Amino acid sequence: MEHPGKEKGEEKPKYRKDKKQYLKALWVDSASDSSKTKPEEEITNLCLMADHLDSSDQEDVCKPTYDQLVKICERVHVSYKKHKKTYASLKLKFFNLKKEHESLNKxxxxxxxxxxSxxxxxxxxxxxxxxxxxxxxxxxxxxxxxxxxxKAYTKEYEHKKHC
Structure with missing residues (x-):
């Protein structure tokens, strides 16, 4: 991606890189001297480093060109159309499944x-x-x-009959 403020062929300024290396070296030095430094000095050093990091973050922001923005918009639009079709088919599937679910519940x-019963x-x-x-x-x-x-009655009757 190009930076709109830079001319073609212009190099990225090295002073940011040098500042970062300087701050890293300062941090290492301050860490080794931590027994010698006072808490107020450490807070000051940390605040200065945080302030510098915030300003360097702002400098690194990318500003795309108009053509790049158009290409991005076209890609987003194509992706939108694709997702819209997918959404429509999924919505139809959902509706059919919902009907089937209701029928199965009945x-x-x-x-x-x-x-x-x-x-x-x-x-x-x-x-x-x-x-x-x-x-x-x-x-x-x-x-x-x-x-x-x-049987007992029959036997008794037979017995009385023979007697």
Missing amino acids: DYTLFDSNHM LLDEFDELNKKNSELIVEHDSLKASYTTLEFDF
Whole structure:
């Protein structure tokens, strides 16, 4: 990227680089002399360095040319169109999936209610089956008793008939 304030072929000023190296050296020197320096001097040195770093950050700001801005805008516009198409297709997919989800929820509700009614019916049939088993066992016991009594009566009758 070009800087609009620079002419073609003009070199970047070296004084910024030299200042940074000087400040780094000053920082190293001040770190080695830390036992000798007073806290007020350290604060002053730090403030000066921070001030210099802020001003150098402002100098390094890139100012693009008009043509570069147009190219950037064109790329953004192409990207926008692409994302707009993607958004439209995703929106359509979302709408279709939402419809399908609602349909599946209705089906699930219907199946769930049918399932519950079948479970209720199953419970009723199990209860009735248990009652019928008890009744069957009772009738079987009665039949066995009646059969035993009938055989005993028949034997007694046969015995009285022969006597």
